[in-house]
Amino acid sequence: MTPPTPPLTQADIDREIEELHKAGDGQEANHPPRDFAPYRSSVLRHPKQPLIPVKDPEATELSGPVFGVTDVTALDADLTKQHLGEPLGERITVQGRVLDRSGRPVRGQLVEVWQANASGRYLHQRDDHPAPLDPNFTGVGRCLTDDEGRYAFTTIKPGAYPWRNHVNAWRPAHIHFSVFGTAFTQRLVTQMYFPNDPLFAYDPVLQSVTDERARQRLVGAYDHDLSVPEWSLGYRWDIVLDGPAATWMEEGR
Amino acid sequence: MNPTPSQTVGPFYGYALPFPGGGDVAAGGITVQGYVYDGAGDPVPDALLEFWQADPSGDLSGAPGTLRRDPVTGAVIGRHGLDFTGFGRVPTDADGRYALHTLMPGNGYISVCVFARGLLHHLYTRIYFGQDPFLDALPPHRRDTLVAVREREDVYRFDIHLQGEKETVFLDFG
Numbered sequence: 001m002t003p004p005t006p007p008l009t010q011a012d013i014d015r016e017i018e019e020l021h022k023a024g025d026g027q028e029a030n031h032p033p034r035d036f037a038p039y040r041s042s043v044l045r046h047p048k049q050p051l052i053p054v055k056d057p058e059a060t061e062l063s064g065p066v067f068g069v070t071d072v073t074a075l076d077a078d079l080t081k082q083h084l085g086e087p088l089g090e091r092i093t094v095q096g097r098v099l100d101r102s103g104r105p106v107r108g109q110l111v112e113v114w115q116a117n118a119s120g121r122y123l124h125q126r127d128d129h130p131a132p133l134d135p136n137f138t139g140v141g142r143c144l145t146d147d148e149g150r151y152a153f154t155t156i157k158p159g160a161y162p163w164r165n166h167v168n169a170w171r172p173a174h175i176h177f178s179v180f181g182t183a184f185t186q187r188l189v190t191q192m193y194f195p196n197d198p199l200f201a202y203d204p205v206l207q208s209v210t211d212e213r214a215r216q217r218l219v220g221a222y223d224h225d226l227s228v229p230e231w232s233l234g235y236r237w238d239i240v241l242d243g244p245a246a247t248w249m250e251e252g253r
Numbered sequence: 254m255n256p257t258p259s260q261t262v263g264p265f266y267g268y269a270l271p272f273p274g275g276g277d278v279a280a281g282g283i284t285v286q287g288y289v290y291d292g293a294g295d296p297v298p299d300a301l302l303e304f305w306q307a308d309p310s311g312d313l314s315g316a317p318g319t320l321r322r323d324p325v326t327g328a329v330i331g332r333h334g335l336d337f338t339g340f341g342r343v344p345t346d347a348d349g350r351y352a353l354h355t356l357m358p359g360n361g362y363i364s365v366c367v368f369a370r371g372l373l374h375h376l377y378t379r380i381y382f383g384q385d386p387f388l389d390a391l392p393p394h395r396r397d398t399l400v401a402v403r404e405r406e407d408v409y410r411f412d413i414h415l416q417g418e419k420e421t422v423f424l425d426f427g
Contacts, residue, residue, distance in 0.1 A: 139269070
């Protein structure tokens with residue numbers, strides 16, 4: 001029999017994160033490496049073979065799914081109005097723009113969000129964190145970007161929650177974002193964090209982005225002008241999509 | 254501008270992203286089904302696959318209306334049913350299995366985007382249904398990972414191995 005493995009401590013994880021950050025020092029890395037061992041779930045779930053580059057101008061991936069006004073309803077962007085009562089927690093408004101790498105607005109595209117409630121609990125069968133569910137909060141929203149690439153949500157600030165990656169693993173508060181571009185290659189699923197969260201340094205998911213500047217791009221900014229009097233605090237967060245846009249489609253239509 | 258970094262989709266997207274009929278892109282065509290496996294050969298029950306493809310004539314224009322919602326209740330009422338949207342989204346089930354019902358793409362392949370808990374940045378692959386010059390350029394032992402196996406009339410098997418001996422070929426579009 002193999003002796004039991006001692007539980008992973010925060011110190012173990014911190015050491016691993018520090019080593020991996022040091023190894024990448026000075027290199028600009030936008031996306032996290034898929035094999036970031038401090039995030040234990042990544043260990044068996046990343047390819048070990050190099051990805052095969054594709055340079056095919058006719059590729060399916062240079063176009064993308066199309067969404068329209070019937071794919072959303074007016075209530076979808078206000079997560080505080082989807083039930084009979086008011087959800088608990090600090091109401092927030094989150095706004096920003098979806099842009100491509102040239103800074104051009106990504107228009108008419110679906111932005112989907114999901115998040116935990118104010119207590120740090122998801123409305124998901126497998127979330128057994130003993131924090132209360134909120135009968136007035138589901139935590140799912142969607143909208144289409146406007147002509148300037150803008151999106152806007154009204155919601156509540158999600159709570160931190162434990163997640164068993166190691167002893168005392170707590171995720172910083174975050175909102176999950178799923179975004180499309182004009183090309184399938186621009187697809188992005190990411191998370192927006194809240195400024196000055198004391199949990200940042202301890203979280204292997206955020207720290208998987210090894211470049212400090214890139215990590216900062218995941219943190220929304222408090223924006224007093226977006227705060228609504230007597231109602232909500234405002235956060236601004238812009239999203240920049242990677243990958244080639246659908247230039248061949250634009251020429252052909 | 255520098256891109257926003259990717260983060261994992263997992264583990265609790267299950268109440269947010271999947272939608273009823275997400276794998277039913279079209280009826281009366283083909284079914285593609287299979288499993289997603291991790292590096293230990295275990296099925297991955299918390300993966301999410303997205304599909305994007307041309308229609309049988311090769312047209313990639315798609316059409317809006319995949320996720321149509323009832324304007325009164327907000328509930329998903331599903332696809333338009335008249336236009337081919339070309340987009341599918343399917344979570345793996347508790348067994349790590351998925352199924353996609355669609356039409357044979359006119360240009361020979363379906364593009365796949367793979368999300369999962371533990372996957373910090375999504376992966377792209379392709380499902381091919383026959384010979385293709387792109388496949389010819391791959392080493393023979395890896396080529397087969399991109400080709401759907403015909404199980405019976407109009408039913409194809411396509412497994413995705415995130416890691417391991419049978420690791421699927423994943424693509425980088427630069």
